Amino acid sequence: MTPLLFAAGALVAIGAAVATGARDARIASLGVAGMLAAVPFVADPLPASLPLAFGVIAGILAGFLVFVAARRAPDGAGPPLGLPATLGAAAAGFAVGIGATAVALPRLGPDAALAAGMAALAVAVAPIAVTHDVMRLGSGLLVLVGSATLMLAALAGTPEPLTAIAAGIAMVALAAAVAVVAGGAMAATGGTVIADDVPGHRAAATRAGGELP
Amino acid sequence: MSVLPFLVAAILGTVIATVLRDRRRLGTLAGMGAVIVALAAAGLIGPDTPITIGGGALAGSDHLRLVLALTLGGGLLVLVVARLATWQPSAPGTLLGGAAGIGLALGLSGTPPSLLAAAAATIVASALALGSPAAPSRVRALARELRGATTSLVVGLVAAGIAPAAAGGVPAEAGAAGLVLAGMALVLAHRFGAIPLHARVSRLADAAPSGALPILAAWLPATWGLVILGWAPAALGPAAADLGLERGLVVALALATLALGAVAALIQDEVEHVVAYTIVTDAGVALLALAALDPAARDAARAWVLVFATTRTAMIGWTIAFRAVFGTGRLRDTAGWLRRAPALGVALAGILVAVVGWPGLLGWDARLAILHAGTAGPAFLLAFAGSLGTGAAICRLLVVGAGRPSAVVVGAPGELPRFPAGTAVEATAAAPGGAPRAGARAASRAFAGRLGTLTAAAGRRVGPSLALNRVPLRALAVILLAGLALLAAGGAFGIDAAARAAGPLLPSPSPIVGG
Numbered sequence: 001m002t003p004l005l006f007a008a009g010a011l012v013a014i015g016a017a018v019a020t021g022a023r024d025a026r027i028a029s030l031g032v033a034g035m036l037a038a039v040p041f042v043a044d045p046l047p048a049s050l051p052l053a054f055g056v057i058a059g060i061l062a063g064f065l066v067f068v069a070a071r072r073a074p075d076g077a078g079p080p081l082g083l084p085a086t087l088g089a090a091a092a093g094f095a096v097g098i099g100a101t102a103v104a105l106p107r108l109g110p111d112a113a114l115a116a117g118m119a120a121l122a123v124a125v126a127p128i129a130v131t132h133d134v135m136r137l138g139s140g141l142l143v144l145v146g147s148a149t150l151m152l153a154a155l156a157g158t159p160e161p162l163t164a165i166a167a168g169i170a171m172v173a174l175a176a177a178v179a180v181v182a183g184g185a186m187a188a189t190g191g192t193v194i195a196d197d198v199p200g201h202r203a204a205a206t207r208a209g210g211e212l213p
Numbered sequence: 214m215s216v217l218p219f220l221v222a223a224i225l226g227t228v229i230a231t232v233l234r235d236r237r238r239l240g241t242l243a244g245m246g247a248v249i250v251a252l253a254a255a256g257l258i259g260p261d262t263p264i265t266i267g268g269g270a271l272a273g274s275d276h277l278r279l280v281l282a283l284t285l286g287g288g289l290l291v292l293v294v295a296r297l298a299t300w301q302p303s304a305p306g307t308l309l310g311g312a313a314g315i316g317l318a319l320g321l322s323g324t325p326p327s328l329l330a331a332a333a334a335t336i337v338a339s340a341l342a343l344g345s346p347a348a349p350s351r352v353r354a355l356a357r358e359l360r361g362a363t364t365s366l367v368v369g370l371v372a373a374g375i376a377p378a379a380a381g382g383v384p385a386e387a388g389a390a391g392l393v394l395a396g397m398a399l400v401l402a403h404r405f406g407a408i409p410l411h412a413r414v415s416r417l418a419d420a421a422p423s424g425a426l427p428i429l430a431a432w433l434p435a436t437w438g439l440v441i442l443g444w445a446p447a448a449l450g451p452a453a454a455d456l457g458l459e460r461g462l463v464v465a466l467a468l469a470t471l472a473l474g475a476v477a478a479l480i481q482d483e484v485e486h487v488v489a490y491t492i493v494t495d496a497g498v499a500l501l502a503l504a505a506l507d508p509a510a511r512d513a514a515r516a517w518v519l520v521f522a523t524t525r526t527a528m529i530g531w532t533i534a535f536r537a538v539f540g541t542g543r544l545r546d547t548a549g550w551l552r553r554a555p556a557l558g559v560a561l562a563g564i565l566v567a568v569v570g571w572p573g574l575l576g577w578d579a580r581l582a583i584l585h586a587g588t589a590g591p592a593f594l595l596a597f598a599g600s601l602g603t604g605a606a607i608c609r610l611l612v613v614g615a616g617r618p619s620a621v622v623v624g625a626p627g628e629l630p631r632f633p634a635g636t637a638v639e640a641t642a643a644a645p646g647g648a649p650r651a652g653a654r655a656a657s658r659a660f661a662g663r664l665g666t667l668t669a670a671a672g673r674r675v676g677p678s679l680a681l682n683r684v685p686l687r688a689l690a691v692i693l694l695a696g697l698a699l700l701a702a703g704g705a706f707g708i709d710a711a712a713r714a715a716g717p718l719l720p721s722p723s724p725i726v727g728g
Binding site for chain 2: 050128134137144148151159162163165167169170177178180181183184185188194195196
């Protein structure tokens with residue numbers, strides 16, 4: 001693992017931790033942008049310049065879309081873990097990823113990609129599994145997609161340009177959907193926290209309310 | 214190259230339909246028009262020279278044309294039914310956005326780009342359908358869909374990274390292959406709503422606009438299925454002999470889904486939930502196709518998926534018309550519904566025939582081929598019985614309809630067409646020429662004048678006529694949907710040949726071997 005790859009992987013891990021652990025949703029969105037923009041650099045060999053630029057721009061755009069939603073959002077539920085604990089989880093995931101390279105499957109990609117992917121996965125699980133705050137959920141999902149592209153790069157080598165382009169489009173689509181769901185939550189409840197379904201209150205009444213006569 | 218015009222039409226249509234969705238009349242015209250244009254463009258798709266993009270390719274095929282044509286054709290009819298019942302601003306944009314994503318997912322080469330496109334399509338369609346108007350139930354449903362699509366994407370990408378389809382026939386290491394098969398089975402189970410992951414489908418049916426349900430609950434899961442089933446035999450087929458335990462677990466999950474899904478469909482009281490659980494039931498068939506790891510089962514599944522999604526589209530259209538006629542979807546309140554809605558009964562009987570079929574019909578043969586590939590002995594019998602669960606659920610709907618009419622049914626409008634009062638009187642009074650004149654020429658002039666006046670009067674009365682005849686028009690559209698389902702089940706449009714055709718680019722880079 002070259003120092004540059006290690007640094008890029010560490011940057012991704014820190015960005016993922018900030019994205020899922022920062023209390024302020026705007027700072028979390030900056031973490032999303034930083035993490036996603038750094039993801040294409042954790043590959044050996046580096047992608048061609050065009051897919052690389054596409055990945056960086058898509059990452060920044062995705063982070064910006066989340067930032068736009070976060071700017072309008074009131075204070076939500078906060079992260080499931082605090083920032084220090086999330087940074088610790090990311091570091092643990094990174095270490096596990098590095099350790100796994102000694103015993104893992106045959107791979108075509110760099111160790112740093114697996115380590116960064118594991119770090120991102122470790123911090124993305126809590127907001128996806130636990131939180132009711134759609135902003136936190138969105139940040140977690142974006143970090144999870146970044147984690148998947150890193151693991152794909154670790155297992156199958158540097159992604160083909162078509163895969164990188166498709167990943168960029170999927171990330172921007174997801175970020176836009178996060179902005180939509182956050183806007184919908186704010187319009188419906190005034191905040192970004194949505195409670196669970198109430199058992200027994202389903203179906204027809206909801207449908208009739210959602211469709212204009 | 215033929216995919217590009219479709220993508221342009223579908224994406225532009227999505228934007229136009231979404232921008233104009235708050236204008237009821239203009240939005241309706243723009244949405245329906247955009248769907249028709251996209252449908253025409255989809256009809257032009259065929260196997261042709263691939264477009265090279267970033268080391269991969271985008272290409273059309275006969276199967277892709279059929280998928281998109283049935284998606285948009287069935288979706289358009291459902292939009293008509295829904296529009297005649299209520300105003301669903303987001304439904305046309307959802308259909309077009311989802312169809313564009315399906316075109317990309319099945320047109321791109323390689324499993325990872327296809328999975329990414331399928332996930333993007335699911336995310337975009339869900340956001341369009343559930344993003345507006347804002348309501349807590351919709352926000353919850355959208356969050357659930359985003360969570361599910363993203364998690365499925367992540368599992369799928371990692372699995373495709375561990376066992377790429379383009380491995381050149383080299384068997385993957387047994388332990389890894391087992392994990393990969395389990396992961397992909399999980400993805401397929403979640404997308405289709407297999408038990409125990411079934412809650413997603415019924416909750417989606419509760420929250421999403423009914424006009425958007427065909428794309429969200431049937432065609433997008435079908436697309437995920439096509440991508441995964443295209444990848445599995447190439448990636449895991451060489452290691453199939455070492456995967457006995459894992460395949461057995463997937464088959465067990467499939468059998469549980471077929472059996473419990475059928476029971477659940479039979480005990481639901483809301484018609485939307487009946488349809489949702491028939492989708493859950495057929496998730497078992499998709500899982501059996503995956504467990505087979507066999508190119509022949511994959512080809513059968515490529516045909517079966519079209520029948521599955523078309524029949525579910527027709528059932529969704531039927532539920533919209535049913536709820537609109539009776540004002541409720543509860544079966545306990547709508548006993549005897551066949552008396553007031555016999556045309557809907559005819560349509561449902563047609564859907565039943567398409568769902569169940571008979572030996573020699575494509576739908577029947579494809580389903581049976583999948584069951585044979587995935588199971589044997591008693592397991593096959595259980596799977597076969599479970600696969601008839603959808604038919605049993607439809608039979609129950611018909612039996613409820615044949616009962617004694619409830620008060621709700623008695624008070625519901627009938628299906629006979631009605632005309633605005635005064636049209637004939639007005640035409641007679643306004644006929645040119647005053648008093649009738651003798652002779653053939655005079656009679657023909659009088660007839661022509663009366664016809665012209667009637668046409669003009671009808672033109673002025675299109676709105677009132679439509680308003681008066683919503684019930685029969687909806688019934689007619691549902692009958693057309695049932696006809697489309699019957700055609701698909703009968704193998705019309707060359708479905709069988711398209712499903713078996715070699716497609717080096719679709720959906721995986723390995724050649725698809727005819728079954």
